[in-house]
Amino acid sequence: MPFPRFFSSIRNHVSHSKISWKSTGTVQKTLAAEISRSGTALHSGARTTAKLFPAMAGDGRFFVSGDCRTRILATVDFVTESALCTTLSRDGARVRTVEHLLSALEAIGVDNCGIEIVGGDEVPLLDGSASEWVEVIKEVGLCDAKDCSGNNMDKLAPFLHEHVHVWRKDSFIAAFPSSKVHITYGINFPKVPAIGCQWFSCFAMDASVYVKEIASSRTFCIYEEADKLLKAGLIQGGSMENAIVCSASTGWLNPPLRYDDEACRHKVLDLIGDLSLFARSGNQGLPVAHIIAYKGGHSLHTELVRLLSDSH
Numbered sequence: 001m002p003f004p005r006f007f008s009s010i011r012n013h014v015s016h017s018k019i020s021w022k023s024t025g026t027v028q029k030t031l032a033a034e035i036s037r038s039g040t041a042l043h044s045g046a047r048t049t050a051k052l053f054p055a056m057a058g059d060g061r062f063f064v065s066g067d068c069r070t071r072i073l074a075t076v077d078f079v080t081e082s083a084l085c086t087t088l089s090r091d092g093a094r095v096r097t098v099e100h101l102l103s104a105l106e107a108i109g110v111d112n113c114g115i116e117i118v119g120g121d122e123v124p125l126l127d128g129s130a131s132e133w134v135e136v137i138k139e140v141g142l143c144d145a146k147d148c149s150g151n152n153m154d155k156l157a158p159f160l161h162e163h164v165h166v167w168r169k170d171s172f173i174a175a176f177p178s179s180k181v182h183i184t185y186g187i188n189f190p191k192v193p194a195i196g197c198q199w200f201s202c203f204a205m206d207a208s209v210y211v212k213e214i215a216s217s218r219t220f221c222i223y224e225e226a227d228k229l230l231k232a233g234l235i236q237g238g239s240m241e242n243a244i245v246c247s248a249s250t251g252w253l254n255p256p257l258r259y260d261d262e263a264c265r266h267k268v269l270d271l272i273g274d275l276s277l278f279a280r281s282g283n284q285g286l287p288v289a290h291i292i293a294y295k296g297g298h299s300l301h302t303e304l305v306r307l308l309s310d311s312h
């Protein structure tokens, strides 16, 4: 790898006081071949296909969407709304519900990858978790990504030096310096006793931990709130096959759960997908830090990424 190229790629990052980019000791990876998956999109209800294809070192992850095949980088700069899902937009094109796919790509280490969405503007929800994305990535495998000169590129990770936090009402996300990526998440639904208060904690960038403990946890929704969302034109593709649904009065409507604390684990899955939007140029997105979130959502997750990005 020519030193000047490597140096120029990190030049903008090293002077920042809260974050420093250091080598992970591995080179950037991409998919060994194309893969695709089709399914129902959560909000539109359309049947869409996501085609994943290899990309060059330094390209990072990006979507291709719309009639003009607009390229939208999977970075926080293109996040336009993030209430019930994370949406990326650019020049009139958009991609909704990117978080589960990005979570799997970040955790498994697919650093550079193009994703074309066909049939709509939303990533298919599949079973509401990231497990099918993990399966297809593992089926096809990874290879070293090359730049336009045929060279490998070192993969960098953002190390946090000082604690940072974002908060809104009684929700917060705080991040503290740590030697590994450690995520601790809490949720609290006092009016939905079957969920109640749950906490889950793990070392999220250990791929085997992600596959065993997080990837298969599914999207959840509260039955009494689903009607409002349907009337608002959202979750048109939501069903008992792609989400776990919990009633405030009668508990889980479509058991069995995959874990007792599946709802809380799914929040970790979402957080990883949203924090992956900090990634630049094929480097790691998740800050090397202990990240503690309580009652967060996509909007607060991406606010933390903005805070880290603005500090550059």
Ligand SMILES: [Zn+2]
Binding pocket: 099, 100, 219, 266, 270
């Ligand atoms: Zn989710």
